[in-house]
Amino acid sequence: MNSKRTILIVDDDRDTRDGLARALSGAYRTVVAADAESAMAALAADPSIALMLSDVRMPGTDGVSLMKAAKAAHPHLAVILLTAYGSIDAAVAAMKDGADDFIAKPVDLDQLELRVEKEMRHADLRNEVKSLHAALDEKYGLEQIVGSSDAMKKVFRTVRQVAPSDATVLLEGPSGTGKEVVAHAIHNLSRRSDGPFVAVHCAALTPTLLESELFGHEKGAFTGAVSRQIGRFEAANGGTLFLDEISEIDPSTQIKLLRVLEDRTFERVGGTETLHTDIRVVAATNRDFKAYVDAGKFREDLYYRLNVVGIKLPPLKDRHGDIPLLAQRFLREYSAKNGDRVKSISPEAMSILEAYPWPGNVRELRNAIEKMVVLAEGERLAPSDVPEEMRAAASLHGTPAARAMPPGGTLSDTEKNRVLAALAANGGNRSRAADALGISRRTIQRKLKEYAIEDSAGEEGS
Ligand SMILES: Nc1ncnc2c1ncn2[C@@H]1O[C@H](COP(=O)(O)OP(=O)(O)OP(=O)(O)O)[C@@H](O)[C@H]1O
Ligand SMILES: [Mg+2]
Known part of the structure; x- marks a missing residue:
């Protein structure tokens, strides 16, 4: 240097x-x-x-x-x-x-x-x-979003149609279905692509902090406000503001948000000056937002303001056809990063991936392929390279290749696989997995200890 x-x-x-x-x-x-x-x-x-x-x-x-x-x-x-x-x-x-x-x-x-x-x-x-x-562009252009299922074709069509306008877009879909990549694509395909793309994760902050994060604050607006701070609405001027996990916004901030969406004006926290901002808003949620609104948990008027154009990203298990395409894409990506050793996925391994329910959606698939590529023995990913819990869960959902694995498994292997499968199918939640197997939570704990399976950080405390 x-x-x-x-x-x-x-x-x-x-x-x-x-x-x-x-x-x-x-x-x-x-x-x-x-x-x-x-x-x-x-x-x-x-x-x-x-x-x-x-x-x-x-x-x-x-x-x-x-x-x-x-x-x-x-x-x-x-x-x-x-x-x-x-x-x-x-x-x-x-x-x-x-x-x-x-x-x-x-x-x-x-x-x-x-x-x-x-x-x-x-x-x-x-x-x-x-x-x-x-x-x-390389990371977030539309060409980076893979999918040939009808559901994804519809997503691409809507993105292309809506991107050039300034219409507010609401992205709905479970975790890991690609909401953030789609938000980026909308920005990149818009006339605002030279402007900033500013993301706010609404669930990550307390209501007071979120309000000042969004709208900014004047010096002395609250304890700790030692200087004027501009908010994300100002920072995104000329570009796109991505409001992630929008459903988690508290009621008083919802009112302020409604106003900005209506006339693009707001005041900083503790300020009197009315500011104007030129932004396009894209919001995302992994809730069933309409039901949430109907249950009175979010302002209905704001919901309609956000949902001018709605785009739904279906869970991966509802678009099976996309799994091979995504798997190939991620294989190429991670293989390139790991010395190009792994060249392909065997049909048997692929059919296991297709049968697995992917509770973590595309993100989980991406992570699984990365792991497989890093750990693979040969040039071609075989069923034995598929993580065991996925093989087990897939066998529960009935792929012959998975059921055949491992060949000649012992009785305790079978039991272990069923337990792991139930866990995978229930997102790692032990109580629900135990229910599904018809055993007590205590039994499942004991089994896991027997199999020497670690407590995972994501495990719920219930
Ligand atoms: N259709 C797709 N093609 C290629 N990659 C995708 C696709 N959908 C998602 N991904 C990848 O999957 C991962 C998760 O996507 P993303 O972060 O957009 O999900 P999300 O819906 O915002 O999830 P969360 O609700 O958890 O924030 C990212 O690495 C993204 O690049
Ligand atoms: Mg996201």
Whole structure:
């Protein structure tokens, strides 16, 4: 990180060239070129060149044309043009043509390093934002969302239709069904994609903290409010605000939310100034939201404001056809991360995955494939690579391949598998698993101890 960065200096005048190089040689590595052609050659030879400092007026190709060619070939390159002193027109034209900055000649060498340093920092920021965008697009574009089931086709259709508008969208679906990826896709496909995507997990905060998180607060609004703080509604201005676990918002914040959704105005906590924000709202819940509203647990008027366009993400077990596609996608992803050792999934292993009920939905499938890829012995994932509790649960749901596993299992294996299957099918809840098996919770505890199965962190205390 502390190795010097490289600057390319282009000027047909040798004294100027060398003078600039000397002035910058303390902080940077410098490369010099006498004309556009050798400048392009230098850039091609050393792609790590971060900045080009070029004269405008040169025999042959001038500095502006050089800049255009250089930027086209090296989009990350920062360019500062040297313009004749007093030639404001030339300077303005240079900036219009895409120069990042210009310096008037004769160059004030004391100022030079500062100007270059500042431009480097700007360029770094620009490049960082660009690569973040690229990474996000890759992570959250629609092409990253896998599915060929009718349910998912309908989701894609609705996302494409609704994304370009500013309509509020409500995403409903159990945990791990892809609500957050869909929210990102809506943002990325909207005219707001250059603006911020701001997510708030509404269940994670106490009502007071949530209110100030959403709307911000003025200094002294409450104990601990030592300075003014802008809220997520302000931070998301020009972009999309994603309200995750919306059902968990307390009644007084619901009223405030209703108002922002109606006219996009609000006040910071402890403030009197009415603020306006330009946002698109996407909300998500893993509850049966309508039933929750009907039970009086959430304001009905707010529910209708949120549910302008509703998108339902069905549990994975209701779209079996997507399981192989998702499994293949995750296999490729994790195999690439683990040295490309694992190439495929055997049909037998796949049929186990298809039979398993996936209470944790796509997230659980993703995690399972990762684990299988990391632990696999061969190039092809076999039934024996499928985690045991999944094989057991799948056998309960009746796949022949799973039922055949393990071959010649002993009586206690069978019992163990049934217990594990019941646990898996009940999301790890021991009481419900015990009910399903017709045994007491104490018996299931004892069995688990016998099988030397650890208490998992997610186990409920009941
Ligand atoms: N259709 C899909 N294609 C590819 N990956 C998916 C799909 N659906 C979900 N995933 C992946 O599954 C994981 C869980 O998805 P996500 O976080 O969007 O779920 P969620 O519905 O928001 O869950 P929760 O309610 O628990 O927050 C993520 O890693 C996501 O990338
Ligand atoms: Mg989520």
